[in-house]
Amino acid sequence: MSREVARAAAHWLALVESGAATEGDHAALQQWRDSHPQHEQTWQKAQSLRQRFSELPQALALASLDRAQPGRRAVLKRALGVAVLVPTAWLISRQLPIEAWRADLHTATGERRRLPLAEGASLQLNTATAVDVDLARRHLTLVEGELALNVPGPSALQVQTRYGRLRVSQADVCVRQLASGCRVSVLQGTVQVRDLKGQTATLHKGEQAPLSAAGLGRTAPFDVTQPDWRDGVLTAQNQPLGDFLRELERYRPGVLRWDPRLEALRVTGSFRLEDTDRILNLLAQTLGFEVQARTRFWVTLTAV
Structure with a gap:
């Protein structure tokens, strides 16, 4: 399972289990599942884990949560519930090998x-x-x-x-x-x-x-004069917006999705990485799309 597929499946699971998914979200999920056999296999694994952990004793689940960052515990509980926390954490853990931790x-x-x-x-x-x-x-x-x-x-x-x-x-x-x-x-x-x-x-x-x-x-x-991430900058020279957003995703926690019609728009400029929300807003103003944020961690870019 690739890290990208595991992360996508975890995000889809979180959205579906949160109860906030729209008909369009469900349709997009189905399209993602159908686009590659590995997507469907990973989704089925996620569903299997969700079912398995749905019977996890409440006390055990909360004890596990208490070992993590205390400030995030209540937020996670409210947003997703125990039944989705464990399988999502398992899927996310597949993105980084245990050696990374x-x-x-x-x-x-x-x-x-x-x-x-x-x-x-x-x-x-x-x-x-x-x-x-x-x-x-x-x-x-x-x-x-x-x-x-x-x-x-x-x-x-x-x-x-x-x-x-x-x-x-x-x-x-x-x-x-x-x-x-x-x-x-x-x-x-x-x-x-x-x-x-x-x-x-x-x-x-x-x-x-x-x-x-x-x-x-x-x-x-290789352009050795490009400041790139070493100086906290993400630089684009007439780059397709889709490629730029995929690179920007690496610096943002949560989910960033966009309308496929935005893929071919072109981006030129240097952007400070400490505020990726500002980058998205600047791009929206320049290229003429909309930024729709359910939360800070779930953002969708839509064509106007």
């Missing part, structure tokens, strides 16, 4: 962190990222998400991913771990890449390439 460093959705390392090196974590750190061995493990690593000195740092290992020395690199592989982008210097088969290659400044179980893919130019 146990990692030395991690960020929540929408959070970014910058950390100094030894000898002038620095590490940045993007949204929903988890990293294990072993500075004694000068070794980092990207468990999930995206990192940026700057190593100005000659003492190399190793970055282990699911699909291979990077050696970073006197270089600046971004690594994003995806469901099917990694994307490695070199901003400064050169980075050595060793794939799962033991083959090595070198990426130079201004290059990026996919790294997967099959090895390092073909290199392509």
Whole structure:
């Protein structure tokens, strides 16, 4: 099950069980289920879990909730009820492996962190990222998400991913771990890449390439002047709105949906990531669509 499908199924389950779903929502859910066999399989799993946990003793369910963030407990209870909380949590947990929760460093959705390392090196974590750190061995493990690593000195740092290992020395690199592989982008210097088969290659400044179980893919130019998430900015240059929104989703908790007719609209600009609601409102004013918010965590964009 992919993280994206698990998250979508969890959101659909939350909406249906909340009692707020409209006829249009039910129709959209059916369309989503019909669009891919994995969608239907995941939805059936969600329904099965909902039924299984509907008989969960109330005291046990509330005890589990009490272990989580206390401030969210009452909100979650009112919104969804115990019968949907547990299966939704199970589905959401499939988005991030358990190793992510146990990692030395991690960020929540929408959070970014910058950390100094030894000898002038620095590490940045993007949204929903988890990293294990072993500075004694000068070794980092990207468990999930995206990192940026700057190593100005000659003492190399190793970055282990699911699909291979990077050696970073006197270089600046971004690594994003995806469901099917990694994307490695070199901003400064050169980075050595060793794939799962033991083959090595070198990426130079201004290059990026996919790294997967099959090895390092073909290199392509990378715009090293783009500030991107490292500076808290999301930049678009004549980008389809659908692609932009899918990237913006990574920084927003909850559900963001949009009318398929909006997909092909074009976006150009730089947007500060600390206020994604403002980004949506600016886009709506510029491109002429409407933002409909049931709550802060359930937003739909509709064509006018």
